[in-house]
Amino acid sequence: MTAIVIIGAGECGVRAAFALREQGFDGNVTLIGAETPLPYERPPLSKYLTAAAKPIRPEDAYAEKAIDLRLGTRVSRLDPASRSVALDDGETLTYDKLLLATGARARLFAGMEGCLTLRSDRDAAAIHTRLKPGARIGIIGGGFIGLELAATARKAGAEVTVIEAGPRLLGRAVPEEIAAVVRDRHAVEGIRLLIGAGVTMADARKITLTDGQVLDFDMVIAGVGALPDTALAEAAGLAVDNGVVVDRDFRATDPHVFAAGDCCNFAWHDARVRLESWKAAQDQGAHVAASMLGRAEPYAKVPWFWSDQYDLTLQVAGLFDMALPVRSRETGDETRLVFQCNAAGHLAAAAGIGPGNTIAKDLRILEKLIERAAIVDPDVLADPSQNLKRQLKAA
Amino acid sequence: MADWIDACAATDIDEEDVIRFDHGKRTFVIIRDHEDNYYCTDGLCTHEEIHLADGLVVENTIECPKHASIFNAETGEVDTPPACENLHTYPTKVEGGRVFVEI
Numbered sequence: 001m002t003a004i005v006i007i008g009a010g011e012c013g014v015r016a017a018f019a020l021r022e023q024g025f026d027g028n029v030t031l032i033g034a035e036t037p038l039p040y041e042r043p044p045l046s047k048y049l050t051a052a053a054k055p056i057r058p059e060d061a062y063a064e065k066a067i068d069l070r071l072g073t074r075v076s077r078l079d080p081a082s083r084s085v086a087l088d089d090g091e092t093l094t095y096d097k098l099l100l101a102t103g104a105r106a107r108l109f110a111g112m113e114g115c116l117t118l119r120s121d122r123d124a125a126a127i128h129t130r131l132k133p134g135a136r137i138g139i140i141g142g143g144f145i146g147l148e149l150a151a152t153a154r155k156a157g158a159e160v161t162v163i164e165a166g167p168r169l170l171g172r173a174v175p176e177e178i179a180a181v182v183r184d185r186h187a188v189e190g191i192r193l194l195i196g197a198g199v200t201m202a203d204a205r206k207i208t209l210t211d212g213q214v215l216d217f218d219m220v221i222a223g224v225g226a227l228p229d230t231a232l233a234e235a236a237g238l239a240v241d242n243g244v245v246v247d248r249d250f251r252a253t254d255p256h257v258f259a260a261g262d263c264c265n266f267a268w269h270d271a272r273v274r275l276e277s278w279k280a281a282q283d284q285g286a287h288v289a290a291s292m293l294g295r296a297e298p299y300a301k302v303p304w305f306w307s308d309q310y311d312l313t314l315q316v317a318g319l320f321d322m323a324l325p326v327r328s329r330e331t332g333d334e335t336r337l338v339f340q341c342n343a344a345g346h347l348a349a350a351a352g353i354g355p356g357n358t359i360a361k362d363l364r365i366l367e368k369l370i371e372r373a374a375i376v377d378p379d380v381l382a383d384p385s386q387n388l389k390r391q392l393k394a395a
Numbered sequence: 396m397a398d399w400i401d402a403c404a405a406t407d408i409d410e411e412d413v414i415r416f417d418h419g420k421r422t423f424v425i426i427r428d429h430e431d432n433y434y435c436t437d438g439l440c441t442h443e444e445i446h447l448a449d450g451l452v453v454e455n456t457i458e459c460p461k462h463a464s465i466f467n468a469e470t471g472e473v474d475t476p477p478a479c480e481n482l483h484t485y486p487t488k489v490e491g492g493r494v495f496v497e498i
């Protein structure tokens with residue numbers, strides 16, 4: 001019987017384990033996770049003051065699908081030569097195929113080591129209990145996690161300051177037109193935004209800015225990005241370059257080792273990318289399961305991300321080139337929808353923001369146009385009187 | 396006892412589209428697929444109780460607008476997670492240009 005071992009019981013590892021069964025694999029599936037709770041969803045941690053993390057799958061689903069779930073267990077070593085992994089409880093497991101789904105961990109810059117970060121349910125519990133009315137909360141980083149947390153803290157009545165070193169919020173993720181909506185909303189909600197303000201030093205109570213100002217807080221949280229968890233791969237001699245380097249089948253530089261989710265660096269169109277996206281982690285989990293069974297089709301899923309702040313939902317499909325211009329589709333006062341075509345005339349990326357799910361359908365159609373590498377007329381997409389679904393049917 | 400309820404005109408729903416249908420205290424969606432079949436399912440996604448009526452219909456599937464779970468409109472089955480629970484489905488019939496649902 002063949003044995004597949006999955007390291008990391010996050011969104012990607014869990015999806016891969018179930019996908020193996022859905023695709024008919026009846027060998028051993030072992031899913032090893034360093035965290036102790038039943039695998040849970042991370043996105044709610046910054047969006048809601050949750051009492052308990054929401055499990056990805058109910059507990060009995062694992063046994064039902066004969067998935068050997070080992071929680072609170074860390075893999076300490078990977079040895080591709082003997083096709084084995086060593087667990088921190090002393091056990092050694094051999095594998096026919098191995099999946100690295102180790103995800104990413106919160107990054108901290110030098111001088112910020114004392115700040116809190118948000119990646120796990122434990123981090124969330126430590127932060128949430130202190131989001132009280134009047135609490136002074138300092139957030140370093142105007143990216144998604146920092147801004148979602150700012151909204152959540154504000155809803156809890158805290159006094160929130162967000163410090164962003166770049167010239168605007170969400171600089172790496174979405175075009176300016178969308179980031180401006182986010183900025184205006186946070187300002188209206190009473191968040192103090194310090195944009196273009198560098199941090200020289202910070203700890204759990206204090207932030208020192210590059211201009212010398214010292215700000216005092218009851219809690220300081222850094223949301224300055226995440227680093228892929230590649231320690232095992234590196235020690236095993238696999239290629240690592242901002243993530244475990246994988247080919248189009250999500251195979252690492254050893255034929256029996258695969259990597260997917262936040263920890264991997266893969267080819268999408270002409271670029272090498274590493275995503276931090278919940279949907280991508282799931283899509284890649286399902287895809288790599290097929291790869292491990294030798295049945296993968298080319299990976300065509302478009303990078304897709306969403307964020308919730310207050311009643312606003314933002315969605316992004318594809319990857320924007322921030323150096324290139326974007327076009328807008330005039331969708332009304334409350335919503336914004338922008339898109340970008342590449343030099344070949346293909347729709348390359350789209351992003352929208354609005355209350356609730358107002359932009360969801362349009363964005364999903366644009367995502368499908370991106371997936372089909374459709375040649376589009378930007379003037380047609382920009383014109384709100386043109387039905388987008390008709391464009392999809394024509395593509 | 397389930398009853399046949401007159402829900403809407405067949406032409407109230409575009410081809411490959413969906414409308415929300417509220418009845419009593421419950422909310423449903425009525426979906427018209429690419430071949431003019433009409434389906435009725437629960438109106439809320441089983442992942443986070445989001446109204447599916449804002450989602451995209453492709454052939455006989457509906458995608459949740461929030462996190463893109465895909466359900467088969469005919470059977471209610473999850474085609475793509477994150478949702479892991481199927482939707483309930485309810486019988487439909489089209490008579491005299493009206494869509495009736497048995498709920």
Ligand SMILES: Cc1cc2nc3c(=O)[nH]c(=O)nc-3n(C[C@H](O)[C@H](O)[C@H](O)COP(=O)(O)OP(=O)(O)OC[C@H]3O[C@@H](n4cnc5c(N)ncnc54)[C@H](O)[C@@H]3O)c2cc1C
Nearest residue numbers: 008010011012034042043075102103261262276277278281
């Ligand atoms: C607060 C927060 C909010 C987010 N919001 C959104 C959002 O709104 N939209 C969105 O698209 N994405 C969001 N994300 C990102 C999304 O959660 C991630 O992209 C996704 O979780 C990645 O899944 P993964 O399985 O690759 O990695 P992870 O979920 O990080 O799981 C990896 C697991 O592997 C374990 N592991 C690592 N090394 C070992 C080892 N040696 N042995 C055993 N186990 C190991 C880790 O402990 C971890 O449990 C958010 C993330 C956070 C933290």
Ligand code: FES
Nearest residue numbers: 440442443459462
């Ligand atoms: S609410 Fe429908 S997929 Fe999450």
